[in-house]
Amino acid sequence: MDLIQLFLAYAKTGIKTRFQYHMDSFLLSFAVFFREASSIFGVYFLLLKFDTLGDWNIKEIFFMFSIISATYSLFIMFFMVFRDFPDWIKHGDFDRILLRPRGIFVQMLLNGADWVAALSHGAISVLMFIVSANSVGIRWNATNILYYIVTIISGTVIQGAIFVFFSAFNFYFSKNHGIKEFVFWKSRRFATFPLSIYGRVVQNILMFVIPFAFVNYFPAQYLLRKSDMAAYPAYYMYLSPVIAVVSFTIAYLFWRFSLRYYQS
Amino acid sequence: MEEYIKFAKIKFISNFENKLNNIIEILETLFFFVIYWYVFRTLYDGKQTIDGITSGMAVTVMLLSVGFDYSYYKGKMYIQEKMRQGTLLVELIKPVDYRFRLFFEDMGTTLYFVIFRYVPVVFIAMLFAKLEGTKSVLYFVLFLISIFLGYIISWLFNFVCNEFAFFTLSVWGIVSIKNALIDIFGGVFVPVWFLPESVRHGLIFTPILSIYYIPINLYFGLYSGIKIFLAILYQLAWILILAWISDKVWKRGIDKVILKGAG
Numbered sequence: 001m002d003l004i005q006l007f008l009a010y011a012k013t014g015i016k017t018r019f020q021y022h023m024d025s026f027l028l029s030f031a032v033f034f035r036e037a038s039s040i041f042g043v044y045f046l047l048l049k050f051d052t053l054g055d056w057n058i059k060e061i062f063f064m065f066s067i068i069s070a071t072y073s074l075f076i077m078f079f080m081v082f083r084d085f086p087d088w089i090k091h092g093d094f095d096r097i098l099l100r101p102r103g104i105f106v107q108m109l110l111n112g113a114d115w116v117a118a119l120s121h122g123a124i125s126v127l128m129f130i131v132s133a134n135s136v137g138i139r140w141n142a143t144n145i146l147y148y149i150v151t152i153i154s155g156t157v158i159q160g161a162i163f164v165f166f167s168a169f170n171f172y173f174s175k176n177h178g179i180k181e182f183v184f185w186k187s188r189r190f191a192t193f194p195l196s197i198y199g200r201v202v203q204n205i206l207m208f209v210i211p212f213a214f215v216n217y218f219p220a221q222y223l224l225r226k227s228d229m230a231a232y233p234a235y236y237m238y239l240s241p242v243i244a245v246v247s248f249t250i251a252y253l254f255w256r257f258s259l260r261y262y263q264s
Numbered sequence: 265m266e267e268y269i270k271f272a273k274i275k276f277i278s279n280f281e282n283k284l285n286n287i288i289e290i291l292e293t294l295f296f297f298v299i300y301w302y303v304f305r306t307l308y309d310g311k312q313t314i315d316g317i318t319s320g321m322a323v324t325v326m327l328l329s330v331g332f333d334y335s336y337y338k339g340k341m342y343i344q345e346k347m348r349q350g351t352l353l354v355e356l357i358k359p360v361d362y363r364f365r366l367f368f369e370d371m372g373t374t375l376y377f378v379i380f381r382y383v384p385v386v387f388i389a390m391l392f393a394k395l396e397g398t399k400s401v402l403y404f405v406l407f408l409i410s411i412f413l414g415y416i417i418s419w420l421f422n423f424v425c426n427e428f429a430f431f432t433l434s435v436w437g438i439v440s441i442k443n444a445l446i447d448i449f450g451g452v453f454v455p456v457w458f459l460p461e462s463v464r465h466g467l468i469f470t471p472i473l474s475i476y477y478i479p480i481n482l483y484f485g486l487y488s489g490i491k492i493f494l495a496i497l498y499q500l501a502w503i504l505i506l507a508w509i510s511d512k513v514w515k516r517g518i519d520k521v522i523l524k525g526a527g
Contacts (some may be wrong), residue, residue, distance in 0.1 A: 024433045031437035031444075038444035042453025049314065049458045050307045182288050184296045193299065197306040202298070 006112045015115050023118060032120035039067055039192055040128070055227050056194050063132040063224070066215040068191050069125030071155030076118040079160040081108045083181075085167040094262075103250070104259070114184035138223045154244035159184075161244070162210060165251035168258040187212050196228035204221070206222060207236075211247065214240045268368040269358060275372030279380075289381045293334045294388060300326040301393050317457050320396040321484060327389055328483065329451040329476040335377040336415060337370045338422050338443070341436065343517075344429035352521060363514065367419060374415065399485025406492060408478035413499040417474045418446070420506035427510065430517030451476045471502045 040062070047058040056064075081088060088094045097107050138144060166180035187205075191212040195203055208215045214236075221229045222237040229237070301323055308319040346352040355362045389395065398404040425442045429435045447453050449463070449472050456464060456477045467473050478495050482485055487495055 024437075027432075027437035028434070032442040035440050038448045039453060041448045045448075045454045045459055045463075046303070046307065048460065054306050159406045180289070182292060186292060189296070190299055193303060197302050199302070222513070231284065 003106065003110065010111050011113065011115075014113055029116050029120050032117050033123055036069070036121060036124050039189070040124075043192065050185055054194060054197055059132045059136050060220075060224055060226070061193070062128045063136050064194070064216050064220040065139075066125045066132060067151060067155060067194060067220060068188065068212075069128060070152050071159060071215055072117050072188070073121035073125055074152065074156040075159040075163075076121065077113040078109045078156070079163050080114045081111055082160075082163040082167040087169045089170055089262075103203050105255070115155035144223060147219070150241055151219035151222075154240040155219070157244040157248050158211055158215050158240070161247035161251040164248070164255050167253040168251075171258040171262045183210060191216055194226075194228065196231060211243050214243045268364055271354065271360075271365050272368040272372030272375070275369045276376045279373060279376040286380050287471065289334065289377070290384050290388075293331055293381065294383045296330050296334070297327055297389055297393075300330070301389075315457065317455070318396065320394050322455055322458075323393050324396040324483075325451060325455040325457075325480055327386065327393070327395065328480055329455075331382045331385055332378075332411065332415075332476060333446070333450075333452045335382045337375060337377060337416055340440070341426060341429065341434075341439065342366055343426050344435050347429055347521070356518070363423070363510075366423070369414040370419060371415075398483050403482055403485045406485040406496075408481050410482050410496060410499060411476075411494070413503065414475045416500050417471050417499065417506060420503065420510055421446075421471050421475075422514060424506060424510045427513040427517055430513070430520055446475060447471055449473075451480065471506060474499045474502045476512050 043053075043061055043065075044058060047053060047061070051057070053061065076237075085094075097104055097111075100107060133140070162184055163180065166183065187210040190202065190206055195206060195213045195217040198206070203213070206217075207263070218232070218236045219240055304322045304326070307417070308314070308322075312318065328506050343352065346355060381473075398407060411445050422439065425438045426435055432438075449459065449467055450469075456467075456473065464473075478499060482492065482495065492510065
């Protein structure tokens, strides 16, 4: 309860700060929305010409995209500090957190959401969901709804784990070389399309190294049951929560361990 | 002119400092290309041509437009930054035209990016992707002229968007929307040939087709005779239009800065 109150307090100040200049914030939100939507526009125009990508039609790809946007939107609400972590260390903001009477990691999760981006990505995911959810043959019964909720939480945690893991390196090297961003955003772009279109190497990277396949492809397969799922073991469709817990535990332990080497 | 070329040269040389960034950028462009290479492989799925476009042409278009798009240095938010720092007027009293200086500096950086970030990607892509060559040496020369004109148009378009800094708090949004429009309609996310005909017709009234689409059509030799001349003329017209708009906005903006002393 106490944590929720703390999150709400941070959220309130965060939103007030970001939306101080109405016109500017509106334009900024629209720009983020439009920038993200641009890749989906590209897919839309391609499939207008080609009808399907493998076995996937446009609505099914929209549905898969809605999962990645929804999880990313939640990810931005909780893990943004880890994105900007080199700056937090450089400007001494992290020292401020160390002095406060709350858990270090918890404070970082609750603080520093990028609300403009979170709302824009959230809006895309809702839009894509509305456009696709009722026309891709999913029966929205209790089991599927529960599966969907678990998928969104797992996807958020998997992406968080990637960032927490890479941000731990900033305890050793304060300079940001852009590698974390590169690994994350470029892999995420691959996740716009069904995993099955890629070659073996790319597929393995997306399954076992940067596990974006478990953020949206396998969960979407559980709900859509496309024919290309035959190439993978069926239990992969149930693995997202496990991957989330395992990857987050590894990332968190590595982060805690690296914290010892922080020299302020 | 000589001093402006020096500005370009300095920027070109100063980029040698960040060699690690080159590797990251090469991988970034390559990853983007690889995604679309797989996408087109799946979309064509054994078909030879779609609307007269072979899969080799579609893949080559992506390599050209994505590669140049990543190489074109779109700069910092120059005017916005100077306005915030209050140093714009300092730039104006220097004995060189600030806008020309920026243009040449960006060109120096872009040339560096093309040589050290884009060309390696082309060589790597040639190892695994079946690319389509240019129609003839003459068309390749025309392509080079046209892509250079396209670069000028892209720079001017970007600069006009940056000039909004005179009137708004932040131009990040405007510049991002402009970039997204070029990505969607300019051929970065989807070859322009595959856009619906009505959309393509509408795009004639924007500078977007001049940036990559016209140079690419020349590369493949899709224009001939008078059409080549008209295509280049169309690009030159857009340079004039954008330069005129940019100049008008610049003058109004500078007046505002001088009157309010905000620069």
